Amino acid sequence: MQKSLTMKQSHHISNTFIFLILLFFGCLLMAPFIWMISVGFDRTANVTMPFPPQLIPDNVSAFNYGIIFENGRVFKAYINSAIVTISSVSLSVSSAMLGGYAFSKGHFKAKKLLFLIVLATLMIPIEPRLIPLYKLLNTVGLLNTFWPLILPSLVSGFLLFLCKQFFDQLPDTLREAAQIDGAGEFKIFFTVYLPLAGPIAATMIILSFIWSWNDFLWPLVVLNDQELHTVPLFLASFSLENGTSLGGLTMALATVSILPIIIVYLFLQRYIIQSIALSGVKGE
Incomplete structure (x- = not known):
């Protein structure tokens, strides 16, 4: 019984570790797309691109999308x-x-x-x-x-x-x-x-x-x-x-x-x- 619990715990830890690794690389691959969306909602990016890149702009605005659809x-x-x-x-x-x-x-x-x-x-x-x-x-x-x-x-x-x-x-x-x-x-x-x-x-x-x-x-x-x-x-x-x-x-x-x-x-x-x-x- 003790051995069975140990094997289950080891399997759970292994799956958790694999999930965290995949999550990290998934976020890494998604970073350019997230940054693209973030810049799209940043009105000041039309003047100068934000550096360093920000996850959420200081001034969130749909101004750019309004101009596009006009x-x-x-x-x-x-x-x-x-x-x-x-x-x-x-x-x-x-x-x-x-x-x-x-x-x-x-x-x-x-x-x-x-x-x-x-x-x-x-x-x-x-x-x-x-x-x-x-x-x-x-x-x-x-x-x-x-x-x-x-x-x-x-x-x-x-x-x-x-x-x-x-x-x-x-x-x-x-x-x-x-x-x-x-x-x-x-x-x-x-x-x-x-x-x-x-x-x-x-x-x-x-x-x-x-x-x-x-x-x-x-x-x-x-x-x-x-x-x-x-x-x-x-x-x-x-x-x-x-x-x-x-x-x-x-x-x-x-x-x-x-x-x-x-x-x-x-x-x-x-x-x-x-x-x-x-x-x-x-x-x-």
Whole structure:
């Protein structure tokens, strides 16, 4: 009995120690975001940035946020980003679902070779693809529109791989039973497998949403009209126009720009661990 209590106490102390270490590093990682929010509520930061950094400003004020929302450009940038992000997420998740199911449950020639080609695309960064993509889109006359930001998301090697790994964990007997009942492939996918793919769909939505909303380099290349600027481009242009002279406004705008990502993540976060556990990414 004494030994059992000692082991429980040792286990409790160990868990407490691990929790404190994780809490420390979590606070350390959150420090820049907390400072960003703090500066956004500091009206005097438009004159000079507070040093040393303060957790709570001396004069808490929503002045910076009022100025931001008085400017109609930020709403236009939000609308542009919303159009691009919703379209990109819809296309990328839908195509990854269909492609992942095909590579997982389908039987066709050169299946493994095609999947290796898809995986090979993960080794090519965006920079070498900028010029070919730009020339292609320029040829078809799609530059300075939202299409260059939406169409490339139609194929995502990483999302397709993630989705295939998830479907690999689902039993083939479900498909065989549906085939015995006379169901075709599309009916099997939409009525049998798709309802089970909620966790992986939520994870892909979060990932593709973050990629699309935060994308900066590619929109900078293909968008010249300020009326089409997304939130990252608007934030960059605002910073270039004002430098550090309006630090409070810049930080308030940065805080507002990441709010959609935080909201989407909070709604879908509970699916992430579940999807990773079921997708085979854990190294099995």
